Amino acid sequence: MNALKRHRELDAIWASEKGWTGWFSTVNHSDLGRMFLVLAFFYFAVGGILSMLIRAQLATPHSAFAGPEVYNQIFTMHGTIMMFLFAIPAIEGLAVYLIPKLLGTRDLAYPRLTAYGFWCYAFGGAMLLFSLFAGIAPDGGWFMYPPLTGPLHSPGINTDFWLIGITFVEISAICAAVELTVSILKYRAPGMSLDKMPIFAWYILVTALMILTGFPPLILGSVLLELERAFGLPFFQTDLGGDSLLWQHLFWLFGHPEVYIIFLPAAGIVSTVLPVMARTTLLGYGWVVAAIVALAFLSFGLWVHHMFTTGIPSLGVAFFSAASTLVAVPTAVQIFAWIGTLWKGRPDLRLPMLYILGFFLTFVIGGLTGVMVAIVPFDWQVHDTAFITAHLHYVLFGGFVFPLLAGIYYWLPLFSGRQRFFRLGEIAFALVFAGFHGTFLAMHWVGLLGQRRRIHTYDADAGWTAINLFSSVSSFILAIGLAMVLVDVILNLFVAVRGKRNPWNAGTLEWATMAPPPSYNFASLPEISSRDPAHADPGLPNRIAGGEGYLGQPRGTLRETLTVDIASGRPDYVVRYPANTRLPITLAAVTGLFFLSLLVKVYWIVPIALIGVVLLACRWVWGLGQRVDEGPVPVGRGVSLPPAAETAKSPGWWGSVFLLIADATFFGSLIFGYAFLWTIAPGWPPPEWLQPLAPELAAGVGGAVAAAVLMRLTIRRNADGRPARITCLLTLAAMGMLGVAVATMTGRVPAPTGHAYGAALLVVGGYGMLHIALAALMLGFLSVRIAAGYVSVTRKAELHIVRLWVDYAAATGVICLLIAHVPVLLT
Ligand code: HEM
Numbered sequence: 111m112n113a114l115k116r117h118r119e120l121d122a123i124w125a126s127e128k129g130w131t132g133w134f135s136t137v138n139h140s141d142l143g144r145m146f147l148v149l150a151f152f153y154f155a156v157g158g159i160l161s162m163l164i165r166a167q168l169a170t171p172h173s174a175f176a177g178p179e180v181y182n183q184i185f186t187m188h189g190t191i192m193m194f195l196f197a198i199p200a201i202e203g204l205a206v207y208l209i210p211k212l213l214g215t216r217d218l219a220y221p222r223l224t225a226y227g228f229w230c231y232a233f234g235g236a237m238l239l240f241s242l243f244a245g246i247a248p249d250g251g252w253f254m255y256p257p258l259t260g261p262l263h264s265p266g267i268n269t270d271f272w273l274i275g276i277t278f279v280e281i282s283a284i285c286a287a288v289e290l291t292v293s294i295l296k297y298r299a300p301g302m303s304l305d306k307m308p309i310f311a312w313y314i315l316v317t318a319l320m321i322l323t324g325f326p327p328l329i330l331g332s333v334l335l336e337l338e339r340a341f342g343l344p345f346f347q348t349d350l351g352g353d354s355l356l357w358q359h360l361f362w363l364f365g366h367p368e369v370y371i372i373f374l375p376a377a378g379i380v381s382t383v384l385p386v387m388a389r390t391t392l393l394g395y396g397w398v399v400a401a402i403v404a405l406a407f408l409s410f411g412l413w414v415h416h417m418f419t420t421g422i423p424s425l426g427v428a429f430f431s432a433a434s435t436l437v438a439v440p441t442a443v444q445i446f447a448w449i450g451t452l453w454k455g456r457p458d459l460r461l462p463m464l465y466i467l468g469f470f471l472t473f474v475i476g477g478l479t480g481v482m483v484a485i486v487p488f489d490w491q492v493h494d495t496a497f498i499t500a501h502l503h504y505v506l507f508g509g510f511v512f513p514l515l516a517g518i519y520y521w522l523p524l525f526s527g528r529q530r531f532f533r534l535g536e537i538a539f540a541l542v543f544a545g546f547h548g549t550f551l552a553m554h555w556v557g558l559l560g561q562r563r564r565i566h567t568y569d570a571d572a573g574w575t576a577i578n579l580f581s582s583v584s585s586f587i588l589a590i591g592l593a594m595v596l597v598d599v600i601l602n603l604f605v606a607v608r609g610k611r612n613p614w615n616a617g618t619l620e621w622a623t624m625a626p627p628p629s630y631n632f633a634s635l636p637e638i639s640s641r642d643p644a645h646a647d648p649g650l651p652n653r654i655a656g657g658e659g660y661l662g663q664p665r666g667t668l669r670e671t672l673t674v675d676i677a678s679g680r681p682d683y684v685v686r687y688p689a690n691t692r693l694p695i696t697l698a699a700v701t702g703l704f705f706l707s708l709l710v711k712v713y714w715i716v717p718i719a720l721i722g723v724v725l726l727a728c729r730w731v732w733g734l735g736q737r738v739d740e741g742p743v744p745v746g747r748g749v750s751l752p753p754a755a756e757t758a759k760s761p762g763w764w765g766s767v768f769l770l771i772a773d774a775t776f777f778g779s780l781i782f783g784y785a786f787l788w789t790i791a792p793g794w795p796p797p798e799w800l801q802p803l804a805p806e807l808a809a810g811v812g813g814a815v816a817a818a819v820l821m822r823l824t825i826r827r828n829a830d831g832r833p834a835r836i837t838c839l840l841t842l843a844a845m846g847m848l849g850v851a852v853a854t855m856t857g858r859v860p861a862p863t864g865h866a867y868g869a870a871l872l873v874v875g876g877y878g879m880l881h882i883a884l885a886a887l888m889l890g891f892l893s894v895r896i897a898a899g900y901v902s903v904t905r906k907a908e909l910h911i912v913r914l915w916v917d918y919a920a921a922t923g924v925i926c927l928l929i930a931h932v933p934v935l936l937t
Pocket residue numbers: 158161162164165185186188189190192193197250251252253499503506507510511549562563564565585588
């Protein structure tokens with residue numbers, strides 16, 4: 111088969127439907143990555159326009175441009191859009207597009223999940239955008255502190271848009287994080303061991319793991335606050351046994367890691383682009399990997415530094431202040447690696463490099479003011495002033511937007527297959543750089559003079575007028591610069607002349623295929639033996655196109671790729687992907703209906719939407735797997751691998767593991783909240799504790815243990831070739847017993863609206879019941895699958911997936927019961 115024929119055949123298998131209707135059914139990561147990026151930059155523009163409105167308002171004292179109500183909505187939506195609808199999705203988009211190409215594979219682990227995540231983002235974002243245009247946008251600031259955002263002080267629907275809309279959008283972040291983690295660990299070109307992975311993949315891996323453990327606290331906080339607002343469960347009300355500081359803890363448990371979730375991928379761009387611009391390799395690969403892992407761990411221990419002025423004990427303040435300055439160490443390791451790389455290479459001042467230099471300067475200043483505010487007495491002075499706003503923009507713009515633009519310009523020839531011929535980008539850079547520093551240097555200054563953040567106006571005699579005007583004029587220069595970048599990129603995408611492959615002479619795999627890359631990425635998957643495969647073997651692109659790697663012979667209409675062993679990169683098993691489908695967008699729409707009915711408080715739709723979600727999810731998984739034993743199939747180069755359904759650790763198993771890690775973080779945050787209120791909030795123990803009930807506890811523990819044992823028995827029987835359906839149904843019954851126990855506990859909770867204790871128990875019980883229901887659903891589904899012939903001695907994948915969820919539901923169910931019973935037994 112020649113290269114052209116191979117291309118035609120593969121493209122027929124992998125391409126999305128033609129025309130714009132193809133957007134709704136595509137599951138191709140390149141298309142979805144592009145859709146993510148375009149939508150993210152659309153929100154960058156929206157957020158940017160809002161920031162222009164802010165600066166227009168603040169340019170002069172007593173500006174009549176926007177009143178306080180409108181101003182509150184504008185700055186809240188600016189912050190919210192930039193953080194949740196621009197920064198995170200832009201990273202997801204870039205990673206979704208690039209990761210399979212960098213790793214030498216054909217798609218991400220779960221193509222339909224990529225699509226579902228995108229549509230959750232699109233629909234959730236649309237909800238927030240609607241609120242903005244309707245004039246009912248959130249107005250409590252992007253960190254939404256109660257009691258300001260509680261039912262008493264923000265009775266309108268504005269805050270609900272934030273809590274519900276953002277939670278909806280978070281689903282897409284969790285989807286992308288699960289997807290990227292599993293893809294990076296399992297979906298690589300054969301031979302690519304962990305230490306041969308492109309450095310960008312390491313950054314994205316660590317970022318994805320941080321999303322899995324960083325976002326759940328915020329989701330929990332949003333759920334609790336929405337429950338307080340909608341049903342009067344008083345988690346944050348001091349007079350009813352709650353505490354508004356609980357929100358601050360949950361928010362910053364998310365919020366501080368969030369800063370690194372935004373920064374790390376940007377640093378990953380720098381670590382990727384800088385060596386290429388310097389015509390060398392990254393200095394200290396291993397050190398950089400160690401530094402980013404350390405940074406991730408550290409970042410979870412710093413959240414309290416956002417709460418120095420809340421009156422927490424001074425020992426805590428001292429600890430978190432010291433810990434915060436520690437972050438400088440891993441950051442410095444990276445900076446030294448970059449400087450060393452520049453030193454040993456021959457840097458070439460092309461456009462991406464300009465943005466990297468802009469990043470250096472800006473980020474270092476942002477880091478310095480960061481160390482300043484980590485010093486507690488200084489923070490007391492500048493807290494809630496424009497100084498903080500200036501600091502955060504130096505970090506976010508310097509640490510994120512500059513590297514992102516470097517990355518966009520670096521990968522533009524790959525996206526478009528064209529070469530730049532206008533010099534617009536250089537002028538734009540100068541405007542962006544000058545405009546940015548003008549805007550925010552001035553805000554440091556005016557902040558030190560005492561201008562608070564989030565004020566819609568100030569007095570003429572405050573002495574801030576000239577500085578504010580300067581800042582506002584600079585911000586318009588910045589905006590013009592950014593608009594020019596946009597024009598430059600659009601011109602490049604559509605009218606520039608065709609460019610050559612690999613214009614930067616980079617060593618990573620994305621440049622070893624066509625530009626723009628075809629729908630299937632690689633005509634055959636290469637065998638990797640070096641960190642810079644394209645440099646190590648100049649003939650690689652031709653050999654990939656010539657089908658000399660793995661899976662070079664298309665089989666029927668199957669979308670096939672292979673996975674590898676995590677550490678060594680040895681081929682593991684073959685994966686067959688589902689084809690284009692509208693199932694993801696439909697599921698996202700029904701998920702949206704669920705959130706929408708909560709938002710507008712039409713509660714009878716909620717169960718209907720939930721049933722819809724369950725039915726569609728069943729249809730989703732039903733299409734997977736196979737009904738015949740197939741045995742190892744040849745994948746080329748003399749290797750044969752089993753299909754995914756015939757392994758214990760299938761893609762579904764890996765995905766479940768990481769999803770459950772996020773889930774466990776959510777549950778852990780819930781327990782943290784319970785313990786926090788118990789120790790801190792007034793009125794615990796409340797007047798009426800839940801009375802312990804021995805039969806309830808015994809039935810629950812018994813059911814959980816029985817379920818775990820019976821599930822294992824099911825797997826054992828199946829492995830022995832004996833019928834497994836009966837034990838599967840018995841597991842279901844045991845789960846039911848645990849469910850009854852947790853349900854009676856939840857039903858007996860005293861006064862949930864009268865005291866935070868009852869409210870907390872209600873949520874704990876609800877969490878337990880939800881997971882028991884989920885496990886029961888899976889067991890029922892599994893028994894039908896067994897009857898339909900999808901499970902055999904070799905096709906055991908589904909059993910192992912269900913076992914994970916059964917174990918998790920059993921364990922959390924028991925913990926829920928213990929949480930309800932043990933404290934009472936103790937006091
Ligand atoms: C495009 C240029 C930008 C300008 C001119 C700008 C300007 C501003 C200004 C003046 C404020 C303060 C509002 C106030 O306290 O009254 C603000 C707040 C904020 N900005 Fe930006 N910004 C820009 C880009 C960004 C980016 C790229 C991000 C994040 C990735 C971001 C995130 C935030 C956040 C989180 C807040 C705090 C909002 C709040 O207090 O609720 N901004 N911005």
